[in-house]
Amino acid sequence: MRQNWIRHFELQLLNHNGVGVNLSDFKVNFKIEWHDINQPRIATYIKIYNLSTDTTNNIIGKEYSKIRIIAGYSGIAPEVDASQVGTVRPVDPTQSGQRDGQNFGMIFSGDIRFAITGRDNPTDTFVLIQAIDGHDAFINSTISLTLAAGYTLEDEYNILLNNLAPFSITSGFRPVFPLSRSPRGRVFYGMTRDYLDNIARQCKATWQFVDGCLDMVPKDQAVHPAIVLNSETGLIGMPQQTMDAGVNVRCLINPNIRLNGLIQLDQASIYRIALPDSAIRAAKDKIIPAETNGIITTEIPSADSKSESENLPASLATDGIYIVRSITITGDTRGQDWYMDMMCEARENTDKVSDSTLLKTGA
Template sequence: MSDQFGRKATLIVSAGSKGLDLSQLRFKFEVRQADTQAPNTLYVRVYNLAPATVKAIQGEFTTITLQAGYESGNFGIIFQGTIKQFVRGKERNVDSFLDIWAADGDEFYNFGMVNQTLAAGSTPKQILDSITKQNADAGKLPYATDVNGLVGGVPAQALARGKVLFGMSRDYARDWAAKNGFRWSIQNGQAVVVPVTGYRPGEAVVLSSTTGLIGVPEATSDGVRARILLNPLVRIGCLVQIAQADINTLTIKQQGLSYTGLSAAAQTTAAGFYRVLVSEFIGDTRGQEWYCDLICLAVDTSAPASSSVQAAG
């Protein structure tokens, strides 16, 4: 765990090419990311800003970027999004604060429109391009680089006739994902599309007592829950590996009886591979917290990548 010693974090608010670095101040944060279409969220409290700085942040800046990790280890972006709300106040006479709430991809989600005509023969990839690239601000929503291959692997069911797309981009993205067997979400300003029963490519993040696993993971009806030291390598849809012996499991013996409303615990696997469904980063640059809480589903890596996620038992 030598590479997980010495915390490092940067917090930058910006607007266009103009930015303000708040990294030297004390701040604490909560980031919630999930494998859902709803925007991810950030809450951050920054302490003891000068009144002029508070006024500038509230009036001039629209984007916030949070990076976190370790001085000699993994370090990277864990949130990038649009500032939505401020609260200014005091915890005590000597400590003032500015609370900032932000959302990731909410401009696309809440205001993104598509208004295009697709020709006969358009592929699912071309349809998704049309949905994601036409935004409310006429910008582009790039694909995460590691999922481009998965996008290209969708069924090649070309349109038999032309089609008009007009309406909210999120609605068309939802319909596209449901039709082609994918889940879609926006992670740090990038479109992520992953098979419903698959995972993002790349090496699994190994989680153990020597690599940042805290306490004992537990198999619940929601999935396998685990707490780890903050790690920017953990992303929605990626693989993590936890030894089966390290997980508390629940076994129910029904003995021929049927119980309604009784949720079974999520499956575990001998190989220990799991897909990340929810990650919640919690940190304090001057305090104790520096964690990430995960909810995961078991993955059979011996099966095809697009059909490897296992349901609850």
């Protein structure tokens, strides 16, 4: 057995009873979009190559309803049984994601919504799957009940959570709820997701179903402590400061990094960008970045209009700690891609972001 850091990958297709097959030994391409909005995480595509006709028909049909991807890196390369390469294996029910002592874990779990077959060339066929995390609960969960006067926002959260139990959704990250009580009773009737939107607005948070949990994360909180990213821990290239959305970071797939979690960068490694021509023309004095409470911002001195002070470099954090607001994961089990592309912002920043960024982050 040789010692080496290698990629770890598992692709599991499951039926409603949690029984299924493991397709980890096949060539697979995938892309997962995970943004800080009140919408489910989505697997844009998962392409599995050169499956048998029977397996293909089972996927296209109604045999499997859920899909899971476990990925990252293993510390030890296992012995490979050549006879098992490229075969369909049953799912081991005892293996369900993060493993102790290993840097791999669940990066996607969701409901299969669409599957088609195709061919890249005369010899390579594929099945393409598109899936959404928590889709069944998001689309089908409804509520019809009444709360008496004196209920709190946490009471409302708990009844919504109980209403999601039939869809196997449990409580995940939750905010600190205000203690005020409603002076009137309330009738709940409609989609559960609409009432979750209301709670999230009052808590200045966003919510999602993630791996079977309801996560509701306020904008000023993080779901995990800072994970250091550098050339020795998976950072690829130099983080890039942007005009309106913080800092763009690329690293190798790391399941420990989650949406609304923290990462720590070497501030000197961030590639700083220049001002646009319009900002230079608008400035009447020399432009010097200002530091306030650990946040580095750039403003145009003596700008004549609001429009002239917009489209400036995003704020940076002097301590190098950023909140992850968007993650795109791309992988190819037989190719180069094995990346997480993240859009991050400095803590406590007050930047005004563009409409395209708002669609991704819900800011």
